Amino acid sequence: MFNILPIEAILVCQGAEHKAVCQGLSRVSGKKPTVVSIPVGVSVKQYLEEWLSTGFLSQSSVLVMGLCGSLNPRYGVGDVVLYDDSDEKFTFIIQHHLKERVSLVTAWTSDRFIHSAPEKLSLGKANNADVIDMEGTLIQEVLRKGKVPVATVRVVSDDCHHNMPDLTSAINREGKLETFPLALAMMRQPVAAVQLIRGSLRGLKVLQEVTVSLFSS
Template structure:
């Protein structure tokens, strides 16, 4: 059904690969991508011009809507940035929804150029845009592949809710879209309670991401 899966590099990529490692038979190709809109756009232009079939973006996301909590699986219908909207392929999205059934929710995504760390800002963005979840790659992904007329979908797992603050780790993201360990550690140390919440949410989200990858690709 899906030829290629793109996943942010690091823990998210590793989780998807672990899930697929348990699948017998043919598996989708998994490509690690940089974090963030600008670095992703550059990466896609250099490496993904040839992808012209069915491509799925997977990973973690943050909730903007109190309805969606840590561990929830969400499937994008569309994604916005501050002004524009890009739609996911309806047929591919429907196929994924039917395969995963009741365990997945259809949502509207928002792509940000930075980590949305404050609960108050999450709630404001939800009220302002109507978006349910936030990420840092979705809009650029859809924008790029729309030009190639490629069938694309976005499937993510919520790793932080809209009710609590998380540490602002934007400064730990390098220009090339990689996470810098030392700035990341410093950002977490400055806010130990919210850091603990983020780590727990991320670990839960990664376990579910692994299971979803397996369910999606298993015969």
């Protein structure tokens, strides 16, 4: 697919999302991009600045993949979205390839974990946004300074109708999820935890499928 605009790297948050993308790539043949595991949240900025300074990327295109949350009732768990603030040419190629499977959306990046459904709906209306993540704007900022074309494909893993456990304390300064605080947060809100797990499993399955679709010849 990407002979016109070769992708040198895929950026995806560490953990389950990174694993899903790698599993998807393992199912395709031919040359594959490097999959780079990035921190969750604000730590990604410094990480990418240091990474970019090595000159690894040159000016080849980078694809950001992963999960996101919905801020708009129109988008539910398992929906594939393509951010509208990315490189225009790159975005067009991906949209043309995925066709009706992907929706072009406006994303909003938060510096904290948003777990309340009413707050999600409020943020969506206030910012005229469809989905939310914790890294998008920071990634765009760093890569644009480096003149690296970037596009973002994500899968919705949580809707805006159900609350989720508050995972704020589970994300450390390095952008890693810590097991014990994560388990505590899930135990405090078991119903929300079940919703989160179901959505994540569905989102990760679709993320793997989309990876296969994008990189199959």
